Amino acid sequence: MAMTEHRVSYTLDSSLETIDSAEEKATKIATEIGFSDDEIMQISMAVREAAVNAVLHGNAYAPDKKVTLAFEQTGSELIITIRDQGRGMDLGKIPDPLAPENLLKTSGRGIFLMRSFMDVVEIRPTQSGTELKLIKRVHGPTAGGKEASQ
Amino acid sequence: MSMKVAVRQVDGVTIVDCSGRITLGEGSVVLRDTVRDLLSKGNKKIILNLAEVNYIDSSGIGELVSAFTTTKNQGGELKLLSLTKKVNDLLQITKLYTVFDVKDDEASAVKAFK
Numbered sequence: 159m160a161m162t163e164h165r166v167s168y169t170l171d172s173s174l175e176t177i178d179s180a181e182e183k184a185t186k187i188a189t190e191i192g193f194s195d196d197e198i199m200q201i202s203m204a205v206r207e208a209a210v211n212a213v214l215h216g217n218a219y220a221p222d223k224k225v226t227l228a229f230e231q232t233g234s235e236l237i238i239t240i241r242d243q244g245r246g247m248d249l250g251k252i253p254d255p256l257a258p259e260n261l262l263k264t265s266g267r268g269i270f271l272m273r274s275f276m277d278v279v280e281i282r283p284t285q286s287g288t289e290l291k292l293i294k295r296v297h298g299p300t301a302g303g304k305e306a307s308q
Numbered sequence: 309m310s311m312k313v314a315v316r317q318v319d320g321v322t323i324v325d326c327s328g329r330i331t332l333g334e335g336s337v338v339l340r341d342t343v344r345d346l347l348s349k350g351n352k353k354i355i356l357n358l359a360e361v362n363y364i365d366s367s368g369i370g371e372l373v374s375a376f377t378t379t380k381n382q383g384g385e386l387k388l389l390s391l392t393k394k395v396n397d398l399l400q401i402t403k404l405y406t407v408f409d410v411k412d413d414e415a416s417a418v419k420a421f422k
Contacts (some may be wrong), residue, residue, distance in 0.1 A: 174332065261403060271398075
């Protein structure tokens with residue numbers, strides 16, 4: 159774990175335990191910052207879904223691949239970054255989970271939930287995988303945020 | 309807290325009292341195995357009582373959908389009972405609230421099968 163005054167980061171294994179751990183860390187930090195109970199739930203769930211993406215769809219549980227998770231608090235925002243070392247994500251191939259033909263699909267709702275719960279969701283490829291950046295504004299608007307993908 | 313289930317019968321309807329978290333991993337597996345076991349034994353009228361389920365993630369939502377469609381495909385029927393606010397909100401934003409048959413009290417849920 160590396161920590162500065164406003165930033166903390168973790169390097170985690172590609173395991174189910176990492177998903178639970180990421181959620182717990184998000185809950186703790188969001189609580190300490192003073193988000194409301196609803197916002198804490200939204201942040202922790204968004205981080206959980208991002209961790210699921212990184213561990214399952216990115217690194218595919220590979221023991222030699224890591225997930226990095228960072229929380230940064232600025233004056234007005236909590237910025238959460240999750241990176242994996244997987245093959246990357248083709249956003250164009252992610253179907254709309256609200257489309258009638260997709261409602262009964264058993265997967266494909268993770269990114270939708272992140273977008274619903276956070277003010278900003280950015281997804282971008284890196285040289286070694288995918289980076290998800292989640293932003294929640296302190297005392298800002300709640301669910302139904304904006305999204306910017308690259 | 310992982311997920312726990314308790315199964316009981318009321319007027320020919322199987323009620324699965326769920327508690328804890330339905331999330332990727334153990335929680336989803338417990339739900340999947342429970343519903344499959346019930347269907348394999350011919351129990352095709354199923355109520356999932358979610359009153360004590362305080363957390364569900366996208367995998368858990370997927371598992372509820374899977375339970376619903378698996379039961380339906382085998383000629384059965386699955387209803388949800390007593391959603392917590394968190395679960396209710398999630399089913400609303402994912403538009404699944406209208407897909408599932410959601411009931412607020414057990415008596416009307418059981419009666420709805422007849």
